[in-house]
Amino acid sequence: MAFTKNEIRVGLFIVVPLLILMLAILLKLGYSIAGATMDVYLKTDSITSIKKGTPIRIKGYQIGRVVEIKPVYKPALHFLATMRISRDIELYEDCTAIIQNQNIIGDPTIEFRNPERRGGPLLAGDVIEGIEVVNLEVLLGNVNTLVSNLSSTVSVIKQITVDSRQNLKSLVSNLAGSVSNLNAILTNSQKDLGSILSSFRETAKTMNEISIELKRHPMKFLFSGKKDSTE
Amino acid sequence: MGRDMDFTVIPGRTGRRVIGFWRDVLDFRDFLRSIITSFQSLRYIRLRSLYAIVVNQIRFTGIDALLFVILIALMIGGTVIIQASTNLPRFGIEGFLGNILVIIIARELGPLVTALIVISRSGSAMVTEIAVQKWSREILSMEIMGIDTRLYIVIPRVIASILSITSLIVIFDTVAFFGGYLISLTTIYIPADQFLQALLDAFSFKDLVSALIKSFTYGTLIPLIACYYGFLPRSKFEVPVYVSRAVIRTLFLIFVINAFISVIFYF
Numbered sequence: 371m372a373f374t375k376n377e378i379r380v381g382l383f384i385v386v387p388l389l390i391l392m393l394a395i396l397l398k399l400g401y402s403i404a405g406a407t408m409d410v411y412l413k414t415d416s417i418t419s420i421k422k423g424t425p426i427r428i429k430g431y432q433i434g435r436v437v438e439i440k441p442v443y444k445p446a447l448h449f450l451a452t453m454r455i456s457r458d459i460e461l462y463e464d465c466t467a468i469i470q471n472q473n474i475i476g477d478p479t480i481e482f483r484n485p486e487r488r489g490g491p492l493l494a495g496d497v498i499e500g501i502e503v504v505n506l507e508v509l510l511g512n513v514n515t516l517v518s519n520l521s522s523t524v525s526v527i528k529q530i531t532v533d534s535r536q537n538l539k540s541l542v543s544n545l546a547g548s549v550s551n552l553n554a555i556l557t558n559s560q561k562d563l564g565s566i567l568s569s570f571r572e573t574a575k576t577m578n579e580i581s582i583e584l585k586r587h588p589m590k591f592l593f594s595g596k597k598d599s600t601e
Numbered sequence: 602m603g604r605d606m607d608f609t610v611i612p613g614r615t616g617r618r619v620i621g622f623w624r625d626v627l628d629f630r631d632f633l634r635s636i637i638t639s640f641q642s643l644r645y646i647r648l649r650s651l652y653a654i655v656v657n658q659i660r661f662t663g664i665d666a667l668l669f670v671i672l673i674a675l676m677i678g679g680t681v682i683i684q685a686s687t688n689l690p691r692f693g694i695e696g697f698l699g700n701i702l703v704i705i706i707a708r709e710l711g712p713l714v715t716a717l718i719v720i721s722r723s724g725s726a727m728v729t730e731i732a733v734q735k736w737s738r739e740i741l742s743m744e745i746m747g748i749d750t751r752l753y754i755v756i757p758r759v760i761a762s763i764l765s766i767t768s769l770i771v772i773f774d775t776v777a778f779f780g781g782y783l784i785s786l787t788t789i790y791i792p793a794d795q796f797l798q799a800l801l802d803a804f805s806f807k808d809l810v811s812a813l814i815k816s817f818t819y820g821t822l823i824p825l826i827a828c829y830y831g832f833l834p835r836s837k838f839e840v841p842v843y844v845s846r847a848v849i850r851t852l853f854l855i856f857v858i859n860a861f862i863s864v865i866f867y868f
Contacts, residue, residue: 380660383659383664387768394804398804495795
């Protein structure tokens with residue numbers, strides 16, 4: 371049965387959109403035309419830690435590798451690392467990708483951690499924000515900054531100490547002057563104390579005489595002044 | 602007398618228009634009824650001849666309009682994607698790019714622009730073709746031979762239009778999304794997988810059903826109105842009048858139906 375050119379063109383015109391429609395429905399239903407792996411993306415600000423071939427692990431078990439790293443220039447420079455991971459592992463869309471070192475001098479690795487609250491499954495083409503936990507270069511950089519800050523602080527303290535030495539000297543000499551002044555005051559006060567004491571003695575002597583006189587002639591002592599006043 | 606005329610002119614004209622419109626509605630209803638009754642004579646007609654008309658009509662309505670539809674879809678898709686991807690980040694909603702594209706292109710612009718192209722291209726052509734057939738007494742000859750002209754002329758065009766518009770809408774949306782994406786790469790970088798995933802996330806089965814209902818409704822109404830006006834001219838001088846009237850009324854009706862379906866599905 372031969373078809374005319376017109377019929378074939380019309381057939382294609384109907385069939386191709388129908389296939390596109392069916393493909394869209396299948397993709398929406400979660401089916402995939404790819405194999406046992408899927409590609410997801412890791413968004414990271416710098417690629418100092420990761421490189422092509424960096425292993426991807428979950429609970430220490432390797433599930434894939436970084437296959438490509440592409441720069442993205444807009445809106446600000448960042449990088450998208452294509453991670454080819456196994457479909458067999460159950461991963462969720464809110465999972466975190468932690469860029470860390472296997473040990474203190476080991477190669478970097480990307481560790482996947484599933485969220486506590488599990489949402490939808492991680493699908494091919496999803497983008498995950500990378501979190502850098504231990505980056506040796508950044509860590510060393512930070513330590514270097516800390517040491518330089520400490521050194522500058524020590525030099526500032528040294529400078530302050532040198533400046534304060536002169537002030538301390540004058541303070542000590544002022545204190546010595548104050549002590550001598552206090553001594554002089556105390557020395558002067560000793561003379562006055564003697565006269566005060568002798569005055570006290572004189573007063574006591576007088577009081578003694580008065581009391582003797584009072585004992586001998588009490589009436590005379592008491593009323594002698596009155597008599598004089600009446601006179 | 603002049604004052605009486607002033608008072609009666611406006612209500613008189615309005616009444617005449619309303620009655621005229623109502624008469625048109627009744628005529629159209631009779632036309633639809635005659636098409637439904639024409640199915641009775643389906644057994645007397647050779648399906649092969651209907652098939653040839655359907656194929657020719659799909660070629661004219663769909664394939665011949667394909668280049669035009671692709672060009673318009675590319676331009677609209679590129680414009681929408683560039684505008685959305687450059688302006689959405691200002692409002693902090695760049696994550697809604699897929700949703701914006703599905704809302705604007707798949708839900709509204711795709712079916713509407715395709716219908717506009719089909720109306721202006723094929724609708725007017727159908728009116729003219731049938732009017733010329735009537736003027737040249739081809740339709741009369743067919744009726745004399747016992748062929749049901751409603752069945753022979755209208756039904757294949759309706760089937761062809763439904764298939765053509767559905768295919769054109771799918772092609773329009775696909776080209777607008779992916780062609781537009783390629784155009785937008787000149788101004789902004791979006792990873793292809795990320796773009797496809799955003800589209801799939803935003804796309805829902807409600808959108809699919811809505812697009813299919815729209816394509817079926819437009820595919821039915823456009824040829825029906827065109828054929829109705831095609832049968833009306835009584836002389837060749839009335840042909841342009843009815844062509845213009847058919848195009849304008851179909852356009853108006855399509856906009857109303859588009860709004861009506863969107864309200865039903867998304868409110």
